[in-house]
Amino acid sequence: MEASMIGLWDTTGNEVVKALAAERRSAGGVASGLALTLISVVEEKKVREAEAAATIAAAAHPCRLLIVVRSDLEGRSRLDAEIVVGGRLGPAEAVVMRMYGRLALHAESVVMPLLAPDVPVVSWWHEEPPNMIANDFLGVVADRRITDSAQAPDPVAALRQRAIDYAPGDTDLTWTRITLWRTLVAGAFDTAEARVTGARIVAPQHDPTAWLMLGWLKSRLGIEPVLEHTDRAPRMHSVELQCANGDFVRVTREEGTALFSRTGQEDRYMPLPKRPVGDELAEELRRLDADQIYADALGAMAGVPDLDKRNPMRVHVWKDPALAARAASAAA
Incomplete structure (x- = not known):
């Protein structure tokens, strides 16, 4: 089947919801039977890479892929969206949302209405992992959270931070690679x-x-x-x-x-092949409960015990990076 695709520029969240519903109706059965919603937080240069990985994962786990690209926090608030159903994504549908200005700090206002009903939510950072997942509502809303410490400037330090910040339901593709x-x-x-x-x-x-x-x-x-x-x-x-x-x-x-x-x-x-990111992602999507063995290994590596005993429910802690940067500049 040919891909059904539409682009919306300088649009609104309501228009994206309407366009996705229309494209799903056009695609028919291709977009039915979704197993989960996969929210991917990605930097601009890795959008197509994230799509390719999600396509591989979707072969085993048909999903709605919501890609969030945040840019230019100081500029005018604007939302550009690209909707793809079927075609190159196989049994998946994707909405690529490029958010500018203050809107990028409130991505959940656009993402929440797009969550597939009655299915689990997984958040995946295909970029440098956040320091504290609770600062990002897209992580708080998820049943499972996937980071990739290898994408950080100091991967080992990032992995230790994952232990400090850990809550049951977290995992890292570094774990999948072993x-x-x-x-x-x-x-x-x-x-x-x-x-x-x-x-x-x-x-x-x-x-x-x-x-x-x-x-x-x-x-x-x-x-x-x-x-x-x-x-x-x-x-x-x-x-x-x-x-x-x-x-x-x-x-x-x-x-x-x-x-x-x-x-x-x-x-x-x-x-002992080097697997593509899509295969690694598919492996992590097989389970939506907490991975206790990963928690034990991460805790032993970082010297932080009893990670599996922490509260699995995260509470959103608001942080405005723009204001923090201004405060740091003023202090300097």
């Missing part, structure tokens, strides 16, 4: 008998996946893994477990595959 690693390491215990006494992770210093792997091993095994930094690999290179009887288990990344080594056994190669 799913295959965790599967390979956990599989080694199917026939293991000796207790694990130590672990060594080799990775670049600022690789957040290595730090989450460290937290996962620490929380699951009660050990203190050693993180060995290297500049010879762009991502986490290897994970090695040492057992009480002197045996070891090692998983080493080698160009899309993993070399699995174990004492007394022949080396084996297993798939």
Whole structure:
């Protein structure tokens, strides 16, 4: 089916709601049976990238995609919108909203009427994650919140901030990126008998996946893994477990595959591909409850205990970045 698309420039929220309803009627069954509403907060240069990722995720989870792009907080308030139903998005429908001026600080006034009825809401930041999710109403309204610490200037510091700011229902794509690693390491215990006494992770210093792997091993095994930094690999290179009887288990990344080594056994190669963001997003959309194992790993990594015992209900804390910037400028 060809895509049904319409553009609205310098429009209003009511006009966007009416146009979306009209496009859905035109698309017919393609836009029926939505499983969730996915709100994506994106910077301008990543809009098409977010659409592509959502298209992959929508193959498993048909959704209404609401992309929010905030720009020029000091300018005149204006809303531009692009509506796409079906076509290149597959079983999904999207509204790309570019908000300017003070309207960008109140994105929820436009987004709330566009939420699909009677389905869960997921917020996904495809940009540098917010310092405090409660400052963004688009995070407060969501049942599940997905960030990506790898997009921050200091990914490890951003991951630690996710622990400070954590509420049940939060997750980070850094965690999703070690799913295959965790599967390979956990599989080694199917026939293991000796207790694990130590672990060594080799990775670049600022690789957040290595730090989450460290937290996962620490929380699951009660050990203190050693993180060995290297500049010879762009991502986490290897994970090695040492057992009480002197045996070891090692998983080493080698160009899309993993070399699995174990004492007394022949080396084996297993798939370890770098997955597209859409696959990672689809994995996180499979569950809408709190991920306790992620909370344990994040807390162990950051030294913040009992994350899973926090209140899952977030309360919006209003913050005006424009006023904060003016105050800082005046103080300077």
